[in-house]
Every structure is written in structure tokens, then in C-alpha cells.
Amino acid sequence: MDVTTLLLLLFVGAVITFIAGDKLASKVALLFSAAALGVTVYLLTTVQQFSSLNVSYPWISAPKAYFALKVDGLSLAMVLLTTALTPLIILSSFANQFKSAKNFYALVLFMAFAMAGTFLAADGLLYYIFWELALIPIYFIALLWGNDAIEARKKAVLKFFIYTLGGSLFMLVAFAYLYHKAGSFLLTDLYQLKLSSCEQTWIFFAFFLAYAIKIPVIPFHTWQAEVYQKAPTVGTMLLSGIMLKMGLYSVMRWQLPIAPEAAKTYMPLVLGLSIAGVIYGSIVALRQKDLKKLLAYSSLAHVGLIAAGCYTLTYDGLSGAVSQMIAHGFVIVGLFYAAEIIYRRYETRTIADMGGIRTQTPKFTSLFMILVLASVALPGTYNFVGEFTVLYSLSQINVWYAVIGGTTIILGAYYMLKMFQNVMLGETNAKLFADVTVGETVVMVVLIAFLLFFGLYPKPLLDLVNPSIQEILTQINRS
Template sequence: MNVSLLLIILLVGSFLTFLSGDKLASKVALLFSLVALGVSVALLNSFNLGEDINFVAPWINQPKISFALAADGLAIAMLLLTTALTPIIIFSSFGTEFKNAKSIYSLILFMAFAMAGTFLAADGLLYYIFWELALIPIYFIALIWGNGDAEDRKNAVVKFFIYTLAGSLFMLIAFVYLYQKAGSFMIEDLYALDLSDNEQNWIFAAFFLAYAIKIPLIPFHTWQAKVYQKAPTVGTMLLSGIMLKMGLYSVIRWQLPIAPDAAKGHADLMIAIGIAGVIYGSIVALRQKDLKKLLAYSSLAHVGLIAAGAYALNLDGFRGAVLQMIAHGFVVVGLFFVAEIIYRRYETRTISEMGGIRTQTPKFASLFMILVLASVALPTTFNFVGEFTVLYSLSQINVWFAVLGGTTIILGAYYMLKMYQHVMLGETNSKPFAEVNFNEGLSLVLIVAVLFIFGMYPKPINDLITPSLEHILAVINR
């Protein structure tokens, strides 16, 4: 099966969604996103059967650039995350009315196309093109359909765009330099380069700037909370659930194998930066009065731990990081959707203006509590598997890394349960709170099901990603 079929479906779906008009756009987008999910599952089946699903075709002769797509277990896992979350995000938005709906749903599919291309690309310049393409739709989604003061929203989105673009330019310079050394942008040719220590340090730093901003890691995180708050919920879901995973994935796929000695030399510093993000994000989350900003800083803490696992440079760290990427993608989309459900009824995101929801909506309260418990890595949930594996990997390097990284569980439990108490319990808000409707309930149930199924049985994902991670680790330790 040709892996390029997935990209074609998402790209064609984006154009047809735009042409379908405002009334049909959401349904057409949902249809194509479900087809894309089906293709991803078919690709997984072909991969498990040992069929060749990669795609390589000459593209540009000078410089030598190939349209090369490689679907190993790691790439397929990220494809499944992308194509599973996209229809959930689209379906969850059915309760929100958008002006010029055909454009926003078209942009959502185009963004999914670009993100899928980023995960599949096996040519450095093709990867860079997909990486940059993913930035364009989220810029317009946040700028045009965002909330709050228009000028404030514009400032936040422009800052995000400039930060991300600036970091990516350093990555482009690194790729140009690597091409001069290898005569090719193909990933295996870049892996085979024998770079000096000085060259590796510069390449490592250039990639780090691009990835640290996208993930984000402190101190490159300053764009994140404001953009998450100002973007429409579908935009926040795309950013937190999938787009930031591009940076974490790229650390493992591109940065570490291309500059392995620099990675080993700076591993402790990178882990420390990740753990600092865990502590900083958790402490700042405690002080937030806006629900979306609290969830944004909670996300910052979780991705800091994922980054620490990636930079641990051992199999458990890689495996835990990828498992946690997928788990975090589902739980953070669920939590931001909960914030959107509350906003639809109360028209506020200020925590102090909420309360007493549980007595009116027991089903919603139960689903929300499950997502909160998953976020704090309760055993039997998917997040527990990922966080435990990452902490175990850190303990193999230095037990204090694991102890400090574990604060994400302690602090996370405190601020998330405190938030739940203020939002769902206590005195009832003067406005009535209607129980979740079919669309809202189904979206939350699907997310909760994934968190429980893979929390209790993560073996299929482990088996899928481990060979790819072992190959990357072998390149690093060559």
C-alpha cells in the first residue's frame, strides 16, 4: 500500500471541504478525516504484514531532493495519533458555530496533511517544507477564529509565528550544511555522516532551537499560554494534541541520531531543562485563574517530562517518551474540550465563576474526573504507562532526575484536583448547566476509552514502536 495515499486524501479533503460551502464543510471534513484514519489503520496492517509501504520519487535534481516518505513503526504511531485525533477534534466542534466554516475546516485538514507529512518525511528538505506548512493553517485559525480582544490575539499569534519561524530557520541552515557534507538530504545519508565534535555541537544547537520553541521547553515557552488561551478550542487542540508532538518526535528522529556525540555530551543539561519545565509549569499552573491557561501550563509540565525522557538516550526513555506523547495527545484534547463545553454554557473560562456543575450533570462530571485522573497518571490510565517508563529511564541515569521529574505527578494531582473542586463542586453558578449532548458525550467517551484500553494493555503500541527506536538508538551508539 502506498503511504502517499494518506497525504493525498487529506490534501484533497482540504480542497473539497472548502468547495463544499459553509453548511456542509464540517461534515465533509469529518468524512475525509475518518477516511484518513481508515487509511492509517490499513497502513498499520500492511506494515505488520511486512509489505513495503514507503514511497520514494525523484523531485528536484539540483539540489538533489527526493519526495521520500518512510513509514516505520514510530512514524505509523504518530500517524495514528494524528488521524485519530483529527476526526475527534472536528466532531467535537459541531457544537460551535464558525463564520466562514468552510475555511476553518479546510485549514484543519490541511494542517493534518502537513503534520502527517512531517512524521513521514525521509528527506530533510521535504521534512522542513512540511514542518513549515503546518505553521500556516494554525496561524490563520488562531488569528481569525480566536477569542478575546482582537489586538491582543493578533500580538500573541504573531509572536508565536515569528518565534517558530525564526527557530526553523536555524534548522534550515543546519540542513543546508549537512547537504554540503553528504550530497543528499536523505535521512539515512545524514545518519551516516561522520561529523566533528564542533560540527555536531552547532547542528545540535540549531535543531534544538527549532524543537525547543515548538515543544515548547523553557525558556522558549513564552508564546504558549497566550496562544492556547486566545486560539479557538479546535486550534488549541491541534496545537497541544498533535503539533507540539512534531518537535518531540523530531528530537528522536532527527536531532539525536544526526549529532549523537553532542547529544551524549549535553544529555544532562537537556534533561535538566525538561525537568525545569515540569516544575515551572506545575507551579505556574497553581496560580492560574483562567481554565485554558491552567491547562496550557499543565501541558508545559507534561511535555517537559517527555523531553527529558527523549534526551535520556536509552530505550526506556525513548519508549516512554513516545507512549507519553500519544497519551498526552488524547488527554489534553479531552481536557481542552471540557473547557469548551463549560464555555458553551457559562460563557466564561474564569474558574471562580464556575461551580456546582457536578450536581446538575453527573455524566459530564464523571467523564471530566476520569480525564483529570488520567492527566495525573493514575494507574490503569495510558498516562501512567508513559510517565512511569520515562521516570524509570531517568532513574537509570540519576535517581534525582526521577525524583524531580516525579513532581509532575505530585504537583499535577494538587492543581488538577483543586481545579476540579472549584469548577465542579461548591456553590452552583446562577446559570443552569445542561448535561452533555450526544456529540459532546461521544467525543469524551472515545477519548476516555483510548486512555483506559492502552492504559491496561499498551503492548500493541510498544511492539509497534520498539524496533524503530532500537534502530535509532543503534545509530546514536554506533
Template sequence: MDVSIVLILLFAGALLSFLSGDKWASKTALLTSVVALGASWLVLCKHNAKEVVGVSYLWSQKPNIHVALSGDGLSLAMLMLTTALLPLIILSTFGRNIQNAKSFYSLIMFMGFAMAGTFLALDGFVYYIFWELALIPIYFIALLWGSGEHKDRQRAVVKFFIYTFAGSLFMLAAFAYLYTKAGSFMWTDLAKLDLSKTEQIWIFLAFFAAYAIKIPLIPFHTWQAAVYEKAPTAGTMLLSGIMLKMGLYSILRWQLPIAPLAAKSFMVIFIWFGLAGVLYGSVVALRQKNLKKLLAYSSLAHVGLIAAGAYTLNKDGLSGAVLQMISHGFAIVGLFLAADIIIDRLQTREISEMGGIRSQAPKFTSMFMIMVLASVALPTTFNFVGEFTVLYSLFFKKVWFAIIGGLTIILGAYYMLKMFQNVMLGETNKKPFRDVSWSEGLTFSIIIAVTFFFGLYPKPINDLIAPSIHQIMFLIHSGPRLL
């Protein structure tokens, strides 16, 4: 079994979800996503057994394009994140009244297919196709199933589409230039190019334009809060839990190995880009009165810290960035699920109109509290492992980097606990609030189990990604070499 099987299953899930009709679409999507997760696990087991799980087929001779899919530890870690979160996101929608469900779940599965392809592709042209394909389903998910006035929703989604598509064109131009140098789009060929420092700077900046918008980093973040708020919760989960990781992953996979001289030259500047997101996201989250927007800016702060860790160009920074990508994916999906439950029950997004939920829903309160503590990196949680490793890497670059990066924990603890107090405690809300359903409880339970398991025992992920991190470090610090 190789990684292409997982993509085939996700694509088949998209087709079957549409063909099964509105009544069975959610169940079909859940079943096929679980099967895709199982296939990912089998691929991972083969990888751990030192068996080849990647594939490469010639697609076109002129231009030279290969359908090449990576089976290394970094790609498989992101594949597991995608296929693990996909069934949880689908399960979280059970019990909701979704119009035209067959199209909705088909788009979710197709988006999972495109994102998984982005993480696996080793040919730059194929990678770019998957990168752009992932944009199409989320555009329609947010536009057709989002909340608020259609004009406001359309404005937010179109802005998001234009921003991300425009940034991607810079990346495409960079790949086109690299092809003229290497005669190939293959990562193994591009990473060993002996480019001048000037060439690397332009390539680095072109990639940065695409990745900074997708993540997003300051000041390319202006689309984020509006889209997170207007999109249906499943769409917000896809964006925050998986899609933004495409940009962070791509920094490690494409930007740093291909343009290491530029990365070293701009290292301090781009660490500050990430830390600016930490400061800005945290300060704006402190002032938020809208629950979904608060979580959106909280996410902005956390991904800023991840990007800062990646740009430290040291082993701990890169490893911590990957660990935090995965932990943030689970934590933010759990938080947005909690927000969706509250908004659905109370029919309001305003924190000031909430309160008193604890007395009516003790199970939900406990689960939500655990997700809040995970998001602020409480020791024994998965988020603590990633954030501590990133802060450790920043400390060895400059003490002030670690101090500023640590504000994401300090300020995060303040605004998240304050939010929990205002939303869950206090006087009982006049509106009835039922406790979690079986699907909501199961989703929370799985996320919490993952959070504590890898918070106490992150070794399997560290062992999985270690060879890939070593290879990236070698390319950054040793220059172009035959791979």
C-alpha cells in the first residue's frame, strides 16, 4: 500500500457523498473518511517498517512533470493530521440541519483530498494544483452555508479567494523560474540547485507571499477573522485545523530547503513577522466580544509563534513547529466545536449575552474547560510540548524572542479563562441549554484523548518527523547536495 491509496479513498468519498443523496451523505462521508484514516495508519505502519510508501509516475515529458507523492515522516505526520481531523469535523456536524447535505459533505471530502495532496506532493507543479484545488471547496462552503447576510458573507469570501489566489501566483512564478534552472519540478531536483543569493531572495519572497497569506501572518491576515466568523463551523475547522497548516508545512518543505541563503539573511526579520502575529492576535483577542472572532485571533497568535519557530532554522524550532501544527489542529477544532455548540443553543455570538451554562450542562463545561486549558499550553497537554519546544528554540536565538513569544501563553491564559468565565459561569441564561449529544461528546472525547496522550508521550511523532527535520537542516546549513 502506498500513499496514493489515501488520496483515491478521499476522492471516492467526495463522489460517494454526493451520489448518496442528502439523507445518507453525512454517514457516507464519515465512513469513507474513517476508511481513509485507516489507510493512512497502514501506510504509516509500512513507513515505520522501513518499507517504501511513496510513488512517482511520469505525467508529462514536456514539461517534465511527475505525479510524485512523498512518503517521508513530515508528509505522513501532516497526512495523519488531515485524515484524523476530517472524520471529527464531519462527526461534529451530526444533529445539525444542513441544507443540500450531499453537496456540503462532498465538498468537505474533496477539500480533504486536496489538502492531503498538498502535503504529499513532491513535484512542484502537482503541489501547486493541489494547493489551488483546496481553495475551491472552502469558497463554496463558506459562501453557501455560512452565516450572516449574503452580501457580507460574499464580500469576506471573495476577499479571501482573491488574496490567496494572488499570493499563489507569485509561488507559481517561482516554480516556473526554478523549472528553467532544473528542467524539472521535482523537490529533489529543486533542493539541490546552486542558486545565487539574489535568485534565492526572489524565490524566498515569492513563496512567502503565498504562505504568509495562507497561514496568515501579519500584515496579510485581514481576511481571516471575517471568514472564520462567516463560514459554517465545519468550514472554520477545516481552515484553522488543517488548511492554514499548508502554509506552515510548505515553509519547511519548499521555502527553506530551496532558498537557504535567503532564509539565513532574513531569519530575524521573519521571526519578527511571526512574533508580530503573537502580539497582535493576543491583544485583539483581549478586546473581542464575539466568541468566534476571539478564537480566530487566538489562532492567529498561535500560528504566528509556529512560524517564528520555523524561521529560527534550528532543529528545535523546526521540530517544535511541526509538533505545534499538529497540536494546534486538534485544539482549535475542539474550541470551534465548543463555540458552535454554544452559538447553536443560545442563538448568539456575543459573549455578553451568554453565561450560566455550567449549571445546565456539566459534561460540556468539563470538556470545554479541558480544551481551554489545552489551548493555553497547560503542562501534560500536547500544546505545551510544541510551544515549549518552539520557545526553547527562540531563546537560543535571542532571549527577547522567547519573552515575546511567551506572551502567547500569558495573554492567552488571561483572555481564554476570562472568556470561559463569562460564557460558562455566572447567572443562568434564560434560554435552556442541553448538554452534549453523543456525537459531540464522542468528538470531544477523541480530541481530549489525543491531547493528553501526546502531551505525556510525544515520542512517536518526534521519531516520525526526525529524519525529515534532519534532511531539511542539512539542506539549510550544508548547501545544495545530492539527495
């Protein structure tokens, strides 16, 4: 068994989910996604040398391309994030009724397949194909099953599609140039290139455009809040929990090792943009009246800090960024799910129409509160591990980066706790808030258990990814 089994499982699962029909689609999708998680855990726990799982087969003769997959701790950590969140996201949707459910759940599994392929690909052309394939399902998920009027959805989703596709074309041009230089798309061959400073600059910014839009980093963020708000909650979870990590992962895997000199030269610029996103996202979140939009801007602030950690080019920065990527994936999925649970009962996302929920459902209030505290990086949660490490890495570059970046803790605590007060506390709401179901409780408890366990004992995940971080740093510092 190797990682091609995992990819085949997700792809075949998407096909069978479509064939199964609307009544069985959700259950079939859950079964295949759970099986993919099982395969991932099996590989993590039984394989001694991850490199033995590497795959490389001749694929296209002209241009010369390989079906090449690289398996190391970093890629497996991202695949674990994908395969762990996908069944939880599918399970969270069981209370919703989707028209053409077979299409909806097949697209969810196909998107998981494309994202896992992006994390594993070790050939530039294969990587680009997986990268683009992941865009297609979320386009249709947001367009066909989203919120608000269809015209509003069309406008938001088309903007997102054009933005991301446009950025990706710059990346494709960069790969074409690198192929001209190396005669290969293989990651190992691209790492060996000796590019001039001018070449590295062009390659660095071609990649940066693609990744900055996907993450997103300001000023390339303008698509994010509208799409997060108008997509169905499942789509928002996939976008915020997993898909944006494709950009952050790619910074470490492709951009920095291929253009290390340019990364060092333009570090102040990209750090400035990343940290500006922290401040901007936090300030805009303070003014939001829609719960889903508030969480969208909160996510923008947090991923800005993660991006800053990546661009420090330090061990602590990269390690902390990976920890925060995984922690952010779990907590943001939990928060959007909590918002969906409230919407199911109140049929509104306006914060002013909520309040008084605590007196009707203490259990849901407690679960929601833990997720809020994890979001603001309370010690004892996995978010604290990543955020503290990233801030420490920023202080190694310049203490003011850490001071300004650290405002995410203060501002985040303010707007998240204020949101919690307005949504959950106060006098009993006139509307009845039915207590959370068993399925809803299971999803939230699993998410919280992960955050608390690795918050108290992060060593397994750190041991998994840190050898890969060391290899990337060795490549960055080779010049």
C-alpha cells in the first residue's frame, strides 16, 4: 500500500458517490472519506521510512513529466489534515438537505482528492494540474448550493475563480521557464537549478501571486469574505480549513527552496504584507454584524500570521507555521460549524438577532466557548503552540514584527469574546434553541479533542514535520 491507494480511494469514492444516487450519497461519501483517513493513519503509524512511499512513473513524453509523489512528514501532515477534516465536514452536513445530493457529495470527495494530490505532487506539471482541479469543485459547490440570491453568488464566485485562475497562470509560466532551464518538472531537479538573482526574483513573484491569492494575503484578499459568506457552510469549511493551506504549504515546498535568494531579499516586503493582513483582518472583524463574515475576517488575520511565519525562513517560523496551519484548520471548521448550528435554529446569521442561547443549551455554549478560546490561542490549545512559535520566530528577525503581529492575540480576544457575549449570553431569546443533536456533538467534540490533545502534547506532530522542515531549510541555505 502507498499513497496512490489514498488518491484512488478518494477519486473512486467520488465516482461511486455520484452513482449511488441522492439518498445514499452522504453515507457513501462518509464511508470513503473515513476509509481515506484510515489509510492515512495506517501509513503514519506503520511505515518506518516515508521515502519508501515515494512514487515516480514516466507520464508524458513531451514535455517530459512524471506522475511523481513525494511523501515526507510535511506532506503527510497536510494529507492528514485533509483526510481528518473531510469526514467531519461531511458528517456535519447530514442535517442539511441538498438538491442533487449525489453531485454535491461527489464534488466534496473530488475536491479532497485534488487537495491531497496537491500536497503530494513532486512534479511541477502534476502539481499544477492538482492545484487547478481543486478549484473546480468549490466553484460549483459555492455557486449551486450557496446562500443568498443566485446573482450575488455568481458575482462572488466568478471573482474568486478569475482571481485564483489568473494567479495560477503566472505560476504556470514560472514552471514553463523552469522546465526550459532544467529539462524536467521534477521537484528534485528544480531544487538543483542555479538561477541568477534576476531569474529568482521573477520566479519568486510569479509563485507569490498564485499563493498570495489562495492564502489570501492582502491586497489579494478581496474575494475571500464574500465567498466564505455566500458558500454553503460545507464549502466554507473546505475553503478555510483545507484549501487555503495549499498556498501556505506550497510556499514552503516550492517557492522558498527554488528561489531562496529572492526570498531573503524580499523578506521585509512579504513579512510586511502578511502582518498587515493580521491588523486589517482583525480591525474589519470588529465591525462585522454577520457571524459568518466575522469568522471569515478572523481567518484572514490568522493566516496572515501563518504566512509571516513561513517567510521568516527560520526553523521556528516554518515549524510554527505548520502547527498553526493544522490547528487553524480544526478550529475554523469548528467555528463555522457552530455558526451553521445556530443558523439551523434561528435562520439568521445576524449577530444582533441572536443572544440568550446559553440559558437554553449549556452544552452547546460550553463547546462553542472552547472553540472561541482555542481561536484566541489560549495556552493548552494547539493554536497556542503554533502562534507562540511563529511570534518567537518573528522576534528573531525583528522584535517589532512580533509586537505588531502579536496584536492578533489582543484584537482577536476582543472581537471573539465580544461576539461570544452577543451571540450566546444575555436574556433568554424568545426563539427556541433546540439542544445539539448527537451528530452535532460528535463533530464538535472530535474537533475540540484534537485541539486539546495536541495543545498539551504536540510532540507527535512536531516530530513528524520537523525533519522535512530541516530539509527545506538546508535547501534554502544552500547558496
